[in-house]
Amino acid sequence: MTSTIRVTEVTKEYGPVKAVCGASFELGRGELVALIGHNGAGKTTLMKLMLGLIRPTSGSIEVLGDNPAAGEFAGRRQLGYLPENVSFDSALTGRETQAFYARLKREPMTKALNLLETVGLGPAARRRVGTYSKGMRQRLGLAQALIGHPRVLLLDEPTTGLDPELRQTFYEVIEQLAADGATVLLSSHALTELEERAGRVIIMNRGIKVADGSIDELRRLARLPTRIRLKVAGLAASEMPAWVPTDTICRRLNGHIVEIDAAPDRKIELLHRATASGNSVEDVDVVPPSLDELYAHFLRQSERTS
Numbered sequence: 001m002t003s004t005i006r007v008t009e010v011t012k013e014y015g016p017v018k019a020v021c022g023a024s025f026e027l028g029r030g031e032l033v034a035l036i037g038h039n040g041a042g043k044t045t046l047m048k049l050m051l052g053l054i055r056p057t058s059g060s061i062e063v064l065g066d067n068p069a070a071g072e073f074a075g076r077r078q079l080g081y082l083p084e085n086v087s088f089d090s091a092l093t094g095r096e097t098q099a100f101y102a103r104l105k106r107e108p109m110t111k112a113l114n115l116l117e118t119v120g121l122g123p124a125a126r127r128r129v130g131t132y133s134k135g136m137r138q139r140l141g142l143a144q145a146l147i148g149h150p151r152v153l154l155l156d157e158p159t160t161g162l163d164p165e166l167r168q169t170f171y172e173v174i175e176q177l178a179a180d181g182a183t184v185l186l187s188s189h190a191l192t193e194l195e196e197r198a199g200r201v202i203i204m205n206r207g208i209k210v211a212d213g214s215i216d217e218l219r220r221l222a223r224l225p226t227r228i229r230l231k232v233a234g235l236a237a238s239e240m241p242a243w244v245p246t247d248t249i250c251r252r253l254n255g256h257i258v259e260i261d262a263a264p265d266r267k268i269e270l271l272h273r274a275t276a277s278g279n280s281v282e283d284v285d286v287v288p289p290s291l292d293e294l295y296a297h298f299l300r301q302s303e304r305t306s
C-alpha cells in the first residue's frame with residue numbers, strides 16, 4: 001500500500017480532555033475509509049490534525065510525505081476538506097464562491113466552475129448562497145473540496161442534509177475520485193449507507209481507535225451470529241422446525257418467518273439441515289451482521305476493557 005496519510009501514536013489533549021488517544025493507522029492511495037464514532041469520539045480532531053490546523057500533543061502525523069502542521073506544507077494544495085458545519089458568505093453567488101476558492105488554491109477557474117455541475121448546482125450557480133437550502137450549501141462545500149482534483153479528501157459528515165438522490169450522486173463522485181487514486185476519509189453517523197460504500201472502517205470511541213478493517217474483516221473479528229431467515233410451510237404459530245438444534249437461538253418473525261442465529265462456524269451446517277428437511281422450506285435469506293451491529297459490538301468491547 002502506498003501511504004498518503006500516516007498517523008503514529010497520536011494523542012491530542014485539550015486540558016483534561018483526551019480528544020485523541022494513542023491512535024495509529026495508515027491510509028493508502030485509492031482507499032475510501034469511513035471514520036465512525038459517537039459524538040465527541042475524536043473524528044473531527046483527527047481530521048484537523050491531518051489538515052495541520054492543530055498539532056498533536058504527542059505522536060506524529062504525515063500527510064503526502066510531510067508534516068501538515070509545518071508552515072510550508074507542500075501538500076496543502078492537494079488536500080480537499082469539507083468541514084462539518086460548512087459556512088459561506090451568503091451575499092456571494094455559488095459561482096463567485098467557487099471562483100474565490102479556485103483563486104485561493106491557484107487552480108483553473110473553468111475546471112472549478114464545472115464542479116458546480118458535477119454536484120448538481122449548475123442551475124443555481126448564479127443565485128446567492130443566502131438563498132440556498134442546507135443540502136445545496138453542502139453540495140457547494142463538496143464542490144469547493146473537489147477543486148484541484150485532491151489526492152487526499154477529508155469529509156466531515158458530508159451527507160448530513162442531503163436527500164437520497166443527492167447522497168447517491170455524492171457517493172458516485174467520491175468513488176470515482178478514489179478509483180482515480182485519491183485517499184478519501186469520511187466521518188459519518190449514517191452507518192447503513194456506508195456499509196456498501198466504504199472499503200474500510202475505522203471505529204473510534206472516546207479518542208481511542210477500537211477497530212479498523214474492511215467490513216468482512218470486522219465481521220470475522222466480531223464473530224457475531226449471521227441470521228438465517230426461513231419461510232417454512234406448515235408450522236403452528238410458535239412452533240420451531242424439528243431440525244433446528246436445541247442449542248441454537250431461534251425465534252419467529254411476523255408469524256411465518258423462522259429466524260436462526262447462526263454462529264459463523266455453524267452457518268453452513270444449519271443451511272444444510274434446512275435444505276435437507278424436505279419441501280417445507282419455501283424461502284431462505286442469509287443476513288450477515290450489519291455495520292450498526294458491528295459498531296455496537298466494538299463499542300461494548302472497548303467499554304468492557306477500559
Ligand SMILES: Nc1ncnc2c1ncn2[C@@H]1O[C@H](COP(=O)(O)OP(=O)(O)OP(=O)(O)O)[C@@H](O)[C@H]1O
Pocket residue numbers: 014017018019020037038039040041042043044045046084
Ligand atoms: N478546541 C477544543 N477545546 C476543548 N475541547 C475540545 C476542542 N475540540 C474538541 N474538543 C473535545 O474533544 C473531544 C473530541 O471532539 P471531536 O470534535 O473530535 O469529536 P467528533 O467525534 O468529531 O464528534 P461529533 O460526531 O460530535 O462531530 C470532545 O470531547 C470535544 O469536546
